[in-house]
Amino acid sequence: MLMKETPSCSNYQHITVSQKYPPVKFLSEKDRKRILITGGAGFVGSHLTDKLMMDGHEVTVVDNFFTGRKRNVEHWIGHENFELINHDVVEPLYIEVDQIYHLASPASPPNYMYNPIKTLKTNTIGTLNMLGLAKRVGARLLLASTSEVYGDPEVHHQSEDYWGHLNPIGPRACYD
Numbered sequence: 001m002l003m004k005e006t007p008s009c010s011n012y013q014h015i016t017v018s019q020k021y022p023p024v025k026f027l028s029e030k031d032r033k034r035i036l037i038t039g040g041a042g043f044v045g046s047h048l049t050d051k052l053m054m055d056g057h058e059v060t061v062v063d064n065f066f067t068g069r070k071r072n073v074e075h076w077i078g079h080e081n082f083e084l085i086n087h088d089v090v091e092p093l094y095i096e097v098d099q100i101y102h103l104a105s106p107a108s109p110p111n112y113m114y115n116p117i118k119t120l121k122t123n124t125i126g127t128l129n130m131l132g133l134a135k136r137v138g139a140r141l142l143l144a145s146t147s148e149v150y151g152d153p154e155v156h157h158q159s160e161d162y163w164g165h166l167n168p169i170g171p172r173a174c175y176d
């Protein structure tokens with residue numbers, strides 16, 4: 001149950017809004033983590049948000065809505081364990097968290113080629129900002145990379161020790 005206050009002329013009117021959320025497990029304070037998901041309004045991020053919320057964690061989604069949509073996470077808006085922040089990871093972020101899933105990046109070629117310099121900034125400065133945050137608060141960070149880091153690979157599947165076959169001045173270079 002959510003109480004909302006809406007201004008009506010000179011005084012405030014109390015409206016009670018019934019809000020149903022997907023079922024959420026209860027976790028004790030010891031087990032409950034504060035988790036930041038950058039790009040959390042995107043495809044991968046919003047499904048990860050659902051999983052971690054339903055597991056009982058506190059989830060903060062940070063997204064600049066370049067390709068992600070608020071509707072992907074709207075079913076959590078107002079839940080006490082959930083926060084949605086409209087923020088570009090290229091700017092520093094000062095919050096307290098235990099874990100960071102860094103997924104904020106334009107993921108498909110038309111999107112990452114739309115503004116290659118901005119893509120470069122997101123994937124460098126944005127990642128640097130998240131690493132800085134992780135270091136400052138002692139959080140663990142997971143960076144969702146891309147198969148593009150292998151360029152046009154000569155071997156399939158690529159193992160962890162394969163260095164790739166990259167064109168640093170090619171059209172995909174801003175994302176590699």
Ligand SMILES: O=c1ccn([C@@H]2O[C@H](COP(=O)(O)OP(=O)(O)O[C@H]3OC[C@@H](O)[C@H](O)[C@H]3O)[C@@H](O)[C@H]2O)c(=O)[nH]1
Nearest residue numbers: 039041042043044063064065066067068103104105107
């Ligand atoms: O500068 C940016 C660019 C993008 N984003 C957000 O990042 C999210 C990316 O999600 P998309 O649905 O476009 O893409 P995906 O979920 O498929 O990408 C996922 O897999 C591939 C990885 O390279 C991506 O980092 C990961 O998010 C979007 O919500 C988008 O708005 C930012 O928050 N900041």
